Amino acid sequence: MTRVDRWQLPDGVEEVLPAQALIVEGLRRRLLDLYHSWGYRLVIPPLMEFTESLLIGLGRDLDLLTFRMTDQLSGRTLGVRADITPQVARIDAHSLAEVGVTRLCYAGSILHTRPKSLMASRSPIQLGAELYGDSSLAADVEIIRLMLATLDSAGLQDVTLDLGHVGVYEAVLAAAELDQEQEATVFDALQRKSRPDLALALAGSPAAVVELITGLLDLHGDENVLARARQQYQQRAPAALAAVTALEQTAAAIRRQRPQLGIYFDLAELRGYHYHTGMVFAAYVPGHGQALANGGRYDDVGKVFGRARPATGFATDLKALTTLLPLAQTDRGAISLPPSEDPALLVRVEQLRAAGEVVIHSLAGKHDPRCNRQLVEQQGEWLLQPLESD
Template sequence: MTIADRWLLPDGVEELLPKDAAKVEHLRRELLDLYQSWGYELVIPPLMEYTESLLVGLGSDIDLLTFRVTDQLTGRMMGLRADITPQAARIDAHSLGRDGVTRLCYAGSVLHTRPKAPLASRSPIQLGAELYGDSSTDSDLEIISLMLQTLTVAGARNLTLDLGHVGIYESVVSALDEATEQRYFSILQRKAAAELDSLLAELPLDDKIKQAMAGLAELHGNDDVLDRGRDLLKAYPRAIAAIEALDQLAGEVRERFPGVALYFDLAELRGYHYHTGAVFSALSSDCDRALASGGRYDDIGRVFGRARPATGFSIDLKALLALLPDCEEGAAILAPNSKDAALWQKVQSLRAAGEQVIFALPGDTQVSACDRELVFKDGDWHLVSR
């Protein structure tokens, strides 16, 4: 390894230098204050936990994303969190154990063994909100509203909300055996139309089931998708109920956010292995991938001893960097490099009042940013313009 190689970071892992770090930290504080104003309480889970609690309830996707290490104290396997959602669920179900509705929010680094999407970071800063204890669409509406407000605060423009419901897919595949369902799932994820035709041709299924399987792949687009879904899936009561729930949810979102476009994907499978109801994501004209995503994941607390209705969303603060304006550089005060005790007291009082005070050092490039300085005059230190 050469000296130059010592400074290389792993692919997909990046550091934030002062300019970008200031932007992300400013947004993190602003958003956590926003969540607090909505009644969401901040939690700070640990970076690593035993895999028995960290990887339960969220399917194989999170399992594959998680780095594992051995605890040198106990010999047990631990994981470096790839998602804070299961940690928040554990806190709700076990550490807090409250009855009724609980609202939690969080912000922290997570690590991924591989990027979740092309060009995505393997070390995101995940920020999100989770609502536990209510199974109605009212809590889905609250979470979606908070997600859209989050992106508005971050400066995202021309937002589109993508809505789906895993109950529609589950209803259609209820008659399939496990192997066939897995093939169908893979085909839908890849939108491989030719493979779907081949699969349907070889399956000894009723024509109505094949029609539903073929048609589901086409149920994405604008509002007419819901009517097409009602017509195609009228023999599937659970699917119809899910479509009606989406229709209601979409109408309520439109009332609150008339400027947000809606897109429906009734074959949406993101998070299928742990989501149980509505799933949603938000996109912006400023970015080529979803900026935020979430959904309902009822009963995740069952593995911790308390099954709880749950819905939530999360974002990667790093992915929002391109949307954020540069932070305005605040005015600074220059203090001479003196050991005078009175100067020290003056500097400390100014810092306590919120001022930025920089002691002058040889070659200090920050000196040029100072618009005021402390000068000694008439036996005291005075603040004057530079």
């Protein structure tokens, strides 16, 4: 009989222990306060929903990541959310149904059937913000600035902003006039940035088409990329120029507030291509291969809920963010509370806790190991005194 370690968790699922949990919760509160100060209202969607509403609008990847079960009340299929974005889209389109711009934010656990990347968690804490009802570039810029402010608030430095636009690929694809099967093969090769596979996918295509599509792989780097793209597609895929202009304007707007920010352009970035409809963006820091936050424009995602609305937003994994931060330092330690029912002592304890101090009962006469001070009564007053180590 196989021995089962009852303490063992599934691969990719982890618990958050006290030292790390202190950081996670502190950052969650700080970021939700930040979003509130920008006018984003908090929503708390349910952990599970019917799959008919949970698995729409964000492509097949979300379908594969979602755990399913049968609802014993209705007999219908439920899904445990693998992404909160479609839930917030439903809230905007149906539950709120407001006129004009709606700004919403959220924070909550999600669950994946498999890790999204090699080192990724299957139980992230997703936190993000969404802006509905405005299709302008200014809305994208606002969301990008809020994403960068999120990383600032987390204390992360040397951030690089990665910008792309699905309109470039769409224009190139339209100009190439590939059939549906070849389109899928080309998309797969481009998504993996595989030049050999792209060459195989385009085997037999006219040289002009091969050059047109393969050129996307070289369009990544600093602002010079945009000038090269404009020159490359001006005659052969002119519809791409509007996307290039949008990238230029977005980068200029971000640089006005952050002149030292590193901005990287990748015109073959196809992450989320099947649901993004415009600008896509992500934030990276040195030494961490995965994006710490990413997002983009996904207009009309609420159409299935009865209202097609412009939409842009971003999300981050709170647990991934906090793994890059040092453990919280409790410099002040804690205060040991003696076993006494003196009303004056209880008043003093309330004052200390209200001031942010940690006050811990000394059960059975033993001080909690975190305590470095204690409350001692002197002439009817309860005073703080250093607590000597045992």
